[in-house]
Each structure stands twice: as structure tokens, then as C-alpha cells.
Amino acid sequence: MFGIYLKRELGRRKKAALVIAMGLALGIALVITVNSVSAGMNQAQDKVLKSLYGLGTDMTVTKAQSAPKAGSSQGPSFKFGATSSSSTSQSTDRVNTQGGQALASSLVTKVGSQKGVSAAVGALTLNVTKVDGSFTQGKAKSSTTSGSSGSSQQGGPGGGGTSSTGAPQVQGGGANFNVNSYSVAGIDVTDQTLGPLSTSKITTGKTFTTAQTNAKVAVISKSYAKTKKYKVGSTFKISSTKFTVIGIATPNSSESTVDVYVPLKQAQTLGDSKNKVTTIYVKATDSKQISSVKTTIQKNISGTTVTTSADLASTVSGSLSTASNLATSVGKWLSIAVLIAAFLVAALLTSSAVSRRVREFGTLKALGWPSRKVTRQVVGESMVNGLIGGGLGIALGLLAAYTVTAISPKLTAQLGSTSTGGGGGMGGGPGGGQGGPGQQATSNTLEIALNAPVSLTTIALAVGLAVTGGLIAGAMGGWRASRMRPADALRSVS
Incomplete structure (x- = not known):
């Protein structure tokens, strides 16, 4: 009886039921869209952070870098030996540590033994500035001038000629150098699940083996290789040490900030940092206890x-941060x-419908x-309206999320700044200017494609909201219907 009456009443009031269902559907669709975008x-944001962490x-x-001592120079310094050759090629590498003050390698074991730490590995980050080119020695040339007095004839009686030599002038010569700066990360090859290399996948060749703790081999990033x-198999030198690409x-x-990966011991040798690391990567036993x-x-x-x-x-800024704040605050x-x-x-429309059914x-x-x-009859009708609205809302929400994923708008994320060496030629000579390797602070900007995944939790939330909306509307309508008296029906008869 309940089901038959319910079906008949909903069929008689299709427009009113559709209006209530659409109102709930729009609200539920917006919730799904905001949740999926969030x-x-x-x-x-996780992709951005993984590119930094691993x-x-x-x-x-x-450990923060200590303040420089008074009178010390923090700028790059290159020294070339003088030779007598007229044209001499020169090449030198300047290797220095990056990422803060060096830490003792023993701290890695100490950090790993702390309560709540699952694993800890150390890494040493280096910056290599390579300067290569050649000096060309200039040649000194003197100019000679001549003159005559009284006669155009020389050597005859009454005639004479004079000549003078001017100051020597250097002609030609100079310098032409190129500057190339790149980053090197020394990693613990015995545990590559943490640290800089864990954010990348080996697409050509192979990675390090546990036996290559001090081998002269390297893994390079795809962009640097290009x-x-x-x-794979190419060789290159860093401070006269020859490495083979494996x-x-x-x-x-996202785009990696490291160009070359080498075993940690080799990096320590290159950077003159024996038993030192610049960063310790830590994994907690429980992600919920990271703060403790x-x-x-x-x-x-x-x-x-x-x-x-x-x-x-x-610290993440850019359009990713702006959109994230919008989705989590304004959207919510x-x-x-x-x-x-x-x-x-929905409640007002249900209550109004009850008034017309006196x-x-x-x-x-x-x-x-x-x-x-x-009351049960009114609540039942409202529940059906709520479920219909929930179904429509889920469909609209999935459509909106699919549209966002299909379009995949690009968001940018800026992660502080890194120091990069400027490259270029340097010319010199008499009266000529000199150049040097430039250092420029540039923002590390990443570009991320936005997706809008819809989880089962979001779907469950939508169903719960649909039921809640139906219950609220039914409760108000049912309460009003329960207060009606039989005499009201007689008074409403025209």
C-alpha cells in the first residue's frame, strides 16, 4: 500500500519533484566538483614536493650555512698557469658544496636510530662550474717614421735623412672562454629508495649497484644528456676524474634539479668533503607521527x-598555491x-506541497x-526526491570532474630559488673588458597538469548528502502534515 501510494503521488507531482531533485543535485554536484579539484x-602539490624530497x-x-669570515671571498675563483706558448687552451672545474653546511656522515646513523625513524640516508649536493677556452698571446710591433730636410735627395752633399722608431704596440691576442655550470648529487647507492634519485626512473641503461659505492660511474638526467x-657509455670529466655514463x-x-648522480664517496672526493653530507633524507615509521x-x-x-x-x-607559490587556497577555502x-x-x-517546497494537500x-x-x-508517507516521498537529486548530482559532478581532467589546465609552482652559473664568452685584450662567470638567482618553476579524481569517499559523501537533504525536507513536511486534523479537510472542500 505504501509503495503504490508513493508511486502514484510522485507521478502526480512530477514537476514539483523534479524541482526539489534539481535543487539538491546542483548542491551535490558542486560538492563533488570542489572535492575532486581539491x-x-x-x-x-605532492608531485612538487616529491621532486624535492624523493x-x-x-x-x-x-644545517644552515655559517656566516662567512671577515675578509673571505665567497665568489668563484679560477687560476690558470702562465706559459710561453702563443695559444694555450685552459680548462678547470670549480667544485663546491650546495644545500647548507656539511654534516658528518655519522649523523646519518644517529638520525636513523631516533624513535619513529624507519630509514635515513645521506646525500651530498655539489655545484660544478667548468671554465674552458684559450688565451691567445698578442704580438708587440714597433712603427718606424722617416723625414727629409732641404732636398728630396738623400746621401748627397747638403742633404740628409732622419728616421725614428715609435713605442711598441701589442696587436692581437686576448681570451675566449666558455662557462658551464651544472649540479651533481652524491647518493647512497646501497639505498636508492630515498634521496634525489628516487624521484626519477631509469629509462635508458641501468642504475647503480650496491657494489659501486666508489665506482667512477654516473647516472645523468634526460635533459642534461640531451x-x-x-x-650510455659516454665519458666525461669532473676535476680530472673520468666518469662513465651507465x-x-x-x-x-616534474623537472629534476639535479643533472648528474654519482656514488656518494666519489662526490665526497670531488668536493673535498670526506665523510660529509649536506642533506639527510628521513622516512618515518608512521606518516601520522611526522611532527613528533x-x-x-x-x-x-x-x-x-x-x-x-x-x-x-x-613555501609553494604560483598559480598552484592560489588555486589550492581557492579550492580549500572559498570552494568549501x-x-x-x-x-x-x-x-x-527542498524543505520549503515540500512544506508548501503539504499545504496544498490539506x-x-x-x-x-x-x-x-x-x-x-x-509522516512516513511525506518522508518517503522526500527521500525518493533526495535520492533522485543525489543521482543527478553525482552525474553532474562526475561530468564536471571529467571535464577538468580532460582539459588538464596547467598550473605553475615556484619553489624558492637556486643559484645558477651564467655561461658565455669572455673577451679580453688591451683596453678590452673582462667577463666572469655570472651567478643569478632564479626561481625553480615547475608546471603541473591539474586532474580532478573522484574517489569512492566523495561518492559516499554525495549519497549521504542526498539522504540528509531528503530527511530534512521530509521532516519539515511530515511535521506539518502530522498536525493536520480531519476537520481541516471539510473546511477545504469548496
Whole structure:
């Protein structure tokens, strides 16, 4: 009886039911869209952070660079020996550590033994500035001038000639040099699941083996290999040490900031940093306890700076940060406002429909229907309207999320700044200017494609909202219907 009556009443009021369902559908669709876009923002931010940290890395331990001593020079310095050759080729590498003050390698073991730490590995980051080119020695030439007096004839009586030699002048010569700056990361080859190389995938060749802890081999990034036209088997030198390329790495999520990867011991030798590291990558046993692990490390190992993914997330700027803030703040409150409005509209429309059914409900009560049965009838109709609205809302929300994913708008993320060496030629000579390797602070900007994934949790939330909206509308309509008396039906008869 309940089902038959419910079907008949909904069929009689299709327009009213559709209006209520569409109101709920719009609110639910907006919630799904905002949630899916917000999830896409989090995924994009995770990609950005993984490019800095490494897959599975929860925090890093570093030490701030100490202030330079008075009178010391922090700029690049190159020395070339003088020779007597007229044209001499020169090449030199300047290798210095990056990423803060060097830490003792023993700290890696100490950090790994802290409570809540699952694994810890050390890495040494270097910057190599290579200067190569040639000096060309100039040649000194003197100019000779001559003159005559009284006669154009020379050597005869009464005639004479004079000549003078001018000051020597240097002609030709100078210098022509190129400057190339690139980054090198020394990694612990015994555990490559943490650290800089873990954010990349070996697409050509192979990665390091555990036996290559001090081998003169290297893995290079795909972009650097393309620039230098390196391939597996190619060789190159860093400070007279010859390395062989064994693999080419492609970043998993974004552009890598490291050009060359070598075993940690080799990097320590190149940077004259024996038993030193610049960064310790840490993985926690429980991702929910990262904050407490950070506190423990800072307490037990003084002088270090512990940075978590949450700390880095706050430094991400650009359109990714703007869109993320919009999705998490404005989008959230907009969704709540629209849902409240949809629920109120559904409740008011249901209550208004009950008012127009005074004679119907009064007659049913006169025939013996109790108030609870009348209330159940109204709530049932509202629940069906809510479920229809939920289905429509899920469909609209999935369509919106699919559209965002199909379009894949590009977002930019800026991650502080890095120092890069400028390259170019330097010319010199008498009166000529001199140039040097330039250092320029540039923002590390990444471009991320936005996706809008819809999870089962979001779908479950949409169904819950649909049921809630139906219950709220049914509760108000049912309460009003239950208060009607049979006499109301007689008064409404025209």
C-alpha cells in the first residue's frame, strides 16, 4: 500500500519533484566538483614536493650555512698557469658544496636510530662550474717614421735623412672562454629508495649497484644528456676524474634539479668533503607521527634544521598555491552555502506541497490513518526526491570532474630559488673588458597538469548528502502534515 501510494503521488507531482531533485543535485554536484579539484590540488602539490624530497621521504635534515669570515671571498675563483706558448687552451672545474653546511656522515646513523625513524640516508649536493677556452698571446710591433730636410735627395752633399722608431704596440691576442655550470648529487647507492634519485626512473641503461659505492660511474638526467649529447657509455670529466655514463634518468613528476648522480664517496672526493653530507633524507615509521619525529630529531641533534613536507608545502607559490587556497577555502564555504540553500529550498517546497494537500491528508486521517503513517508517507516521498537529486548530482559532478581532467589546465609552482652559473664568452685584450662567470638567482618553476579524481569517499559523501537533504525536507513536511486534523479537510472542500 505504501509503495503504490508513493508511486502514484510522485507521478502526480512530477514537476514539483523534479524541482526539489534539481535543487539538491546542483548542491551535490558542486560538492563533488570542489572535492575532486581539491584532491587534484593535493596530488599536484605532492608531485612538487616529491621532486624535492624523493618518493617515500617524509623529512630532511640539514644545517644552515655559517656566516662567512671577515675578509673571505665567497665568489668563484679560477687560476690558470702562465706559459710561453702563443695559444694555450685552459680548462678547470670549480667544485663546491650546495644545500647548507656539511654534516658528518655519522649523523646519518644517529638520525636513523631516533624513535619513529624507519630509514635515513645521506646525500651530498655539489655545484660544478667548468671554465674552458684559450688565451691567445698578442704580438708587440714597433712603427718606424722617416723625414727629409732641404732636398728630396738623400746621401748627397747638403742633404740628409732622419728616421725614428715609435713605442711598441701589442696587436692581437686576448681570451675566449666558455662557462658551464651544472649540479651533481652524491647518493647512497646501497639505498636508492630515498634521496634525489628516487624521484626519477631509469629509462635508458641501468642504475647503480650496491657494489659501486666508489665506482667512477654516473647516472645523468634526460635533459642534461640531451644538452650534452651524452648516451650510455659516454665519458666525461669532473676535476680530472673520468666518469662513465651507465644510465639516463627521467623525472617521475616534474623537472629534476639535479643533472648528474654519482656514488656518494666519489662526490665526497670531488668536493673535498670526506665523510660529509649536506642533506639527510628521513622516512618515518608512521606518516601520522611526522611532527613528533621532527621534534625528537631537533631535540637530540642540536644545530640541525628539520624540514617536513608540510613545511615545504607552505613555501609553494604560483598559480598552484592560489588555486589550492581557492579550492580549500572559498570552494568549501561556497559548497556549504549552496548545500544549505538547497536543503532549505527542498524543505520549503515540500512544506508548501503539504499545504496544498490539506484535503488529502485530512481525508486520510478521517479514514483512520495515524499521524505517524502520514509522516512516513511525506518522508518517503522526500527521500525518493533526495535520492533522485543525489543521482543527478553525482552525474553532474562526475561530468564536471571529467571535464577538468580532460582539459588538464596547467598550473605553475615556484619553489624558492637556486643559484645558477651564467655561461658565455669572455673577451679580453688591451683596453678590452673582462667577463666572469655570472651567478643569478632564479626561481625553480615547475608546471603541473591539474586532474580532478573522484574517489569512492566523495561518492559516499554525495549519497549521504542526498539522504540528509531528503530527511530534512521530509521532516519539515511530515511535521506539518502530522498536525493536520480531519476537520481541516471539510473546511477545504469548496
